[in-house]
Ligand SMILES: CC(=O)SCCNC(=O)CCNC(=O)[C@H](O)C(C)(C)COP(=O)(O)OP(=O)(O)OC[C@H]1O[C@@H](n2cnc3c(N)ncnc32)[C@H](O)[C@@H]1OP(=O)(O)O
C-alpha cells in the first residue's frame with residue numbers, strides 16, 4: 001500500500017457474546033454480558049452482538065437491563081433469524097422479540113445455500129427468498145438498521161451461485177444496510193473466499209459487505225484477511241476465537257493483524273494497547289482457560305527461550321520479534337532453562353546487579369548450574385522464585401537467615417480433616433525453636449509448622465500464602481520410586497511466584513519448594529526495605 005493513501009476503515013463486529021457463547025465450555029451470565037459491554041467501551045466504536053432475544057432467559061434479561069444503561073461508544077446488536085416458513089413477519093415471534101429488544105441494530109441470518117432450504121427449512125427456494133425479503137423489510141420499516149448474515153454463503157455459492165447471489169439481492173433490495181458473507185461450516189479455502197467476495201462485489205458494488213468465518217480448517221483469520229483484501233469492510237469475530245465447534249475468526253489475532261500488518265484503520269492506537277488485557281478479561285468472563293500461545297496477546301507471544309535468540313534480541317529486538325509487543329499491550333519475556341545461553345542469564349542477573357557484564361564468570365557459573373539442575377528434573381520456567389533465589393545466591397547477595405535442623409511428618413488418612421502433624425526444628429541466629437502443627441495433608445502441616453516456627457522472626461510470612469501446589473511424576477516407569485517435581489505458587493500482595501523441589505520423596509521435594517518460597521518471601525521483603533532506605 002502506498003503510504004500516502006488513506007487507510008481503509010474496517011469495522012469490527014464482535015460476536016463473542018453470541019457466537020462465542022455457542023462454543024463448547026463457554027458460558028456468560030447476564031451479569032457477565034453487562035460487564036463485558038461496559039468494558040468493551042475501552043476498545044472504541046465497534047459492534048457487539050450481545051445475544052438472541054427470545055432464545056433464553058439470560059439473553060432476555062440482558063436486553064431488558066441494557067436498555068437502562070448508557071453505552072455510548074458501543075453499538076449493541078440483537079441477533080435472530082428470519083421469520084419461519086409460511087409465517088408472516090408481523091406474526092413472527094422471533095422478529096417481534098427482536099424489535100422488542102430495543103436494539104437499534106438487528107442482525108438476522110437467512111439461508112443462502114439451497115441444500116439448507118431443501119433439507120432444513122424443507123421448503124421451496126422461492127419461499128426462502130420471501131422469508132429473507134419480508135423479514136428484512138419488516139425490521140427496516142420498524143426503524144432498525146438491519147444487517148443480513150447470509151448463512152453458508154460460500155458453500156451455497158459453490159453449488160448454486162445464482163441462488164446464493166439471489167438471497168443477497170433479496171436482503172439488499174429490502175433495505176439491509178450490509179450483507180455479511182458467512183463461511184458457516186468453516187471449510188472454505190482462501191481462494192473460495194476471494195472468489196465469493198469478488199463475485200458479490202461485481203454484482204452489488206458499492207454495497208458494503210461483511211465477513212463471518214468459522215475456524216474448522218484453521219483458516220478463519222486468514223480467510224477474514226483475504227475477504228478484507230477483496231473489499232469487505234466489516235469483520236465479524238470473537239475474542240480468543242471462541243465459537244461453535246472450532247470457533248470463529250479470532251479478533252485477538254485479526255485486529256492487530258489488520259491494523260499493524262495490513263495498515264487498515266481498525267481501532268485507535270490506545271485501544272490496540274488494551275487488547276492483551278481485554279483478551280484475558282474475555283477469557284476470565286467466559287470461564288475458559290486463556291491460551292498463552294495465542295499470537296500477539298499470549299504470554300508466550302514474545303517469550304524468548306533459545307540462547308541464540310536471546311543473544312540476538314538483546315543486540316537488536318527486530319532479529320526475533322515481528323513487532324513491538326508494547327503496541328498490543330504485551331511484553332517481552334526472557335525465559336531461563338537448559339536452552340539458555342549466557343545472554344539469558346545475564347539479562348536476568350541484571351535485575352539484581354545492574355553493573356554485571358556478560359563476561360563475568362558468575363554468569364557462566366549460574367548457567368551451568370541451571371542446566372545441570374534441569375537435567376536432574378528441575379524446570380525453572382514455572383518457578384521464577386527458585387530461579388531468582390539461585391541467582392541472588394550466585395551473586396552472594398543472599399544466604400538463608402534460618403536453618404532447618406530437623407523435621408518429621410506423620411499422616412493418618414483415617415483421622416478426618418486435619419489428618420497430618422508436622423514437627424520442625426529451626427535455628428535463627430542463636431535461637432532454636434521447635435514447633436508442632438496439624439494440617440490438612442502432610443504438605444499443609446509442614447507449611448504450617450515452618451511458618452509458625454519462623455513467624456516471630458519474619459512477620460512478612462504471615463502476609464504470604466500458598467495458592468497452588470502441583471506434582472508431576474518425572475519417571476513413571478520406576479513406579480513408587482519415581483522422581484517427582486513439586487511446584488508451589490505463593491502469593492504476596494498482588495504478586496504470585498513459583499518455587500520448585502525435585503526428589504524421589506514427595507515430601508522432600510515439597511519441603512524444598514516450601515523453603516524456597518519462604519526464603520524468597522523474606523528476600524523480597526528485605527529487598528523492598530533496602531530499596532526504601534536508599
Ligand atoms: C449459523 C448460526 O450459528 S445461527 C445461530 C444459531 N444459534 C442458536 O441456535 C442458539 C439459540 N437457539 C435456541 O435457543 C433455539 O434453537 C431457538 C429458541 C432459536 C429455536 O428453538 P426451537 O423453536 O425449539 O427450534 P429448533 O432449534 O429445534 O429448530 C430450529 C427451527 O428454526 C428453523 N430455521 C432454521 N434457520 C432458519 C432461518 N434462517 N429462518 C427461519 N427458520 C429457520 C428450522 O427449520 C427449525 O424449524 P422447525 O422446528 O419448524 O423444523
Ligand SMILES: CC(=O)C(=O)O
Pocket residue numbers: 019109149150151152182183184212214
Ligand atoms: C450467522 C452465523 O453465525 C454463521 O453463519 O456462522
